[in-house]
Amino acid sequence: MKPDQPLRNPQMMGLVLISDVIRPNAANTFQYFRNQGVNIKVISGDDPTTVATIAQTATIKDAQNAIDMSTVKENADFGKIAQENTVFGRVTPDQKKRLISALQEQKHTVAMTGDGVNDLLALRQADCGIAMASGSESTKSIADFVLINSNFDAMIDVLKEGRRVINNIERVASMYLIKTMYSVALSFIFLFLAVGYPFEPIQLTPITSLMVGIPSFFLALEPNFSRITNQFMKQVLIVSTPAAICIVGYIIVIEIMGSLFGMRYEFTSTLCVLLTGAICWFALVMVSRPLNRLKAGMDLLVLAAFFAIIIFFNDVFSLVSFFDKDIWLYAVPLIASAYPLYMFLQGVISTFLTQREKRKQKRLKAK
Numbered sequence: 001m002k003p004d005q006p007l008r009n010p011q012m013m014g015l016v017l018i019s020d021v022i023r024p025n026a027a028n029t030f031q032y033f034r035n036q037g038v039n040i041k042v043i044s045g046d047d048p049t050t051v052a053t054i055a056q057t058a059t060i061k062d063a064q065n066a067i068d069m070s071t072v073k074e075n076a077d078f079g080k081i082a083q084e085n086t087v088f089g090r091v092t093p094d095q096k097k098r099l100i101s102a103l104q105e106q107k108h109t110v111a112m113t114g115d116g117v118n119d120l121l122a123l124r125q126a127d128c129g130i131a132m133a134s135g136s137e138s139t140k141s142i143a144d145f146v147l148i149n150s151n152f153d154a155m156i157d158v159l160k161e162g163r164r165v166i167n168n169i170e171r172v173a174s175m176y177l178i179k180t181m182y183s184v185a186l187s188f189i190f191l192f193l194a195v196g197y198p199f200e201p202i203q204l205t206p207i208t209s210l211m212v213g214i215p216s217f218f219l220a221l222e223p224n225f226s227r228i229t230n231q232f233m234k235q236v237l238i239v240s241t242p243a244a245i246c247i248v249g250y251i252i253v254i255e256i257m258g259s260l261f262g263m264r265y266e267f268t269s270t271l272c273v274l275l276t277g278a279i280c281w282f283a284l285v286m287v288s289r290p291l292n293r294l295k296a297g298m299d300l301l302v303l304a305a306f307f308a309i310i311i312f313f314n315d316v317f318s319l320v321s322f323f324d325k326d327i328w329l330y331a332v333p334l335i336a337s338a339y340p341l342y343m344f345l346q347g348v349i350s351t352f353l354t355q356r357e358k359r360k361q362k363r364l365k366a367k
Contacts, residue, residue, distance in 0.1 A: 020054050025153045027059040032156055034061055036227065039108075041086055043096050045118060048089025055087050062086040069095050078102040096122035113152065114139060130155070160225045167224040170232055171287040172216040174239035178283055179212060181244035182276075186251065196265065198251050198272045200318050206309045207273065210302045211280035218298055219287065234353050242345035243283040246338055250275045257330070270320040271330055277306055278335045282342050 048066040055063035066087035082102040112126035115135030123129035131143035132150040258268040
């Protein structure tokens with residue numbers, strides 16, 4: 001039979017089916033990211049119908065929204081295309097990069113996974129480039145992460161670790177910023193006053209070690225996988241600023257009281273240590289939320305250690321005796337008023353920062 005002649009009475013002798021194998025944990029992985037508010041897009045150089053079918057099998061949300069990028073013109077609105085579709089087929093390397101850029105212009109943080117040379121431009125453009133170990137060497141060389149076992153399931157652990165680091169840095173930064181803010185403010189204030197600095201260097205040791213150093217070590221290692229709010233500075237300032245304002249304000253009040261009532265320096269400096277330690281402890285409880293048994297136990301232990309230093313080692317740290325009733329006549333009312341003042345200032349600063357953020361968003365929208 002000549003090759004150009006039609007077949008006569010053809011009969012099917014067999015069927016060969018070629019299909020991509022979906023990894024067993026793929027559906028669970030995509031479900032996890034979907035629950036975490038992550039939008040998944042599939043960008044491929046293959047036929048969009050084939051890619052969409054595989055995406056639906058993997059339970060990717062809205063996988064039926066597919067587009068053939070070979071039909072898209074150069075001057076097309078890639079922002080609208082990226083927003084309306086989930087699966088992109090017949091995509092060129094340059095189109096991959098433009099899709100990533102379009103998502104970034106819409107204020108999305110984009111992570112891109114790839115294994116071939118045609119993914120280089122997109123990986124470089126993405127906020128986080130992820131390459132497979134089985135991919136090309138050039139792709140792995142520019143990626144931020146390389147999945148050693150070429151298994152996308154590992155991204156769950158990557159996401160959790162990233163969130164843990166950011167959330168815990170946010171907590172620890174709040175505690176360290178308190179000390180920085182009140183130290184700088186007091187240095188400027190007492191530079192122009194005819195009185196000595198309210199603390200002796202040795203008196204700051206219990207505060208910095210028990211209220212900042214030791215707790216920050218444990219909080220930095222704690223598992224914390226809550227979603228990132230992109231409000232790092234706001235969350236840090238809401239905790240640290242009211243605490244620093246309270247500390248500076250109460251120290252000035254104590255110094256004024258010391259001048260009016262003729263208190264000796266050791267007495268006023270002990271009052272300053274007690275007020276500063278109490279306010280830093282309030283802030284520590286704030287950054288420890290949500291509390292569990294371990295964090296509540298840690299907060300109580302550092303407070304007990306702080307009192308133990310005042311009771312048993314007051315001479316070492318140049319403090320008035322714990323059993324001096326006069327010190328508590330001043331300290332108790334001041335400490336009791338510190339917490340409501342701290343909460344009030346926190347509400348004021350939170351409202352101010354929220355309104356400031358809203359005004360900034362309005363200006364951006366107006367542009």
